[in-house]
Amino acid sequence: MSLKHSLLVMLAEHPASGYDLSQHFKGSVGFFWNASHQQIYQQLKALSEAGWVRFSTETQADKPDKKIYELTAEGRQAMTQWLREPAEVNKYKDALLIKVYGGAHIEAEVLQAEIQRHQQLHQKGLAKLKAIEEEYLGLNRDQQKAMRLPYLTLKYGISAEENWLQWANQCLEAINDNT
CATH class of the missing domain: 1.10.10.10 (Winged helix-like DNA-binding domain superfamily/Winged helix DNA-binding domain)
Structure with missing residues (x-):
């Protein structure tokens, strides 16, 4: 794209x-x-x-x-x-994933702090998306119908942020288990 x-x-x-x-x-x-x-x-x-x-x-x-x-x-x-046209499958290039992958080579506290920093950013992003969703839900039926496809992209974003935060919690639990 x-x-x-x-x-x-x-x-x-x-x-x-x-x-x-x-x-x-x-x-x-x-x-x-x-x-x-x-x-x-x-x-x-x-x-x-x-x-x-x-x-x-x-x-x-x-x-x-x-x-x-x-x-x-x-x-x-x-x-x-x-x-x-068919869309290409999205490939991730995420530096945090590499840091988690190689996290055994640094102090657990450093990796935890980085994940927690990202958690805060993702929580803010989720809050913004939820606020946009509230605006959408406040529209009348015809307006919602006109915006149904953009709303689906919003729903994806909300789901992605929620899943990311769940994953971050799993990472922090795994790091804590090893300390």
């Missing part, structure tokens, strides 16, 4: 500025796909040059003009073509 496809999918929902897209990456989409502000703007420029998005300029008082991007017919076609 590439950033360009993520942007196309988001722009298919509604036109947005680069800033709006960046905020979207910091929120819901950011839980499973990350992109920096700079990467987003570089990709928007490339998508515009490819003819997959176009933009209109909005004048702002006391700020630079804002570009509002929207999909073109070619962009929508590229997005739907990509959505129909």
Whole structure:
């Protein structure tokens, strides 16, 4: 998967500025796909040059003009073509997993502290996801129906965080058994 496809999918929902897209990456989409502000703007420029998005300029008082991007017919076609393609299975590259794997070579307290640090981060992430879920559950039936597929990605994120926290507890128990 590439950033360009993520942007196309988001722009298919509604036109947005680069800033709006960046905020979207910091929120819901950011839980499973990350992109920096700079990467987003570089990709928007490339998508515009490819003819997959176009933009209109909005004048702002006391700020630079804002570009509002929207999909073109070619962009929508590229997005739907990509959505129909098989997705690669995700491979993990997680430094903490290597640290746990090699944890017998360091003091147990060091590994415990690192796992506990990650636990705090995952607990915060889970709390954010649960808050988003509460917003979804507060929507009326029609709104929920319109958001059912993004909700499934949210449910996956919640489940993944809960499973990760369960795994971390198992790690800490195993480390404590060996000390």
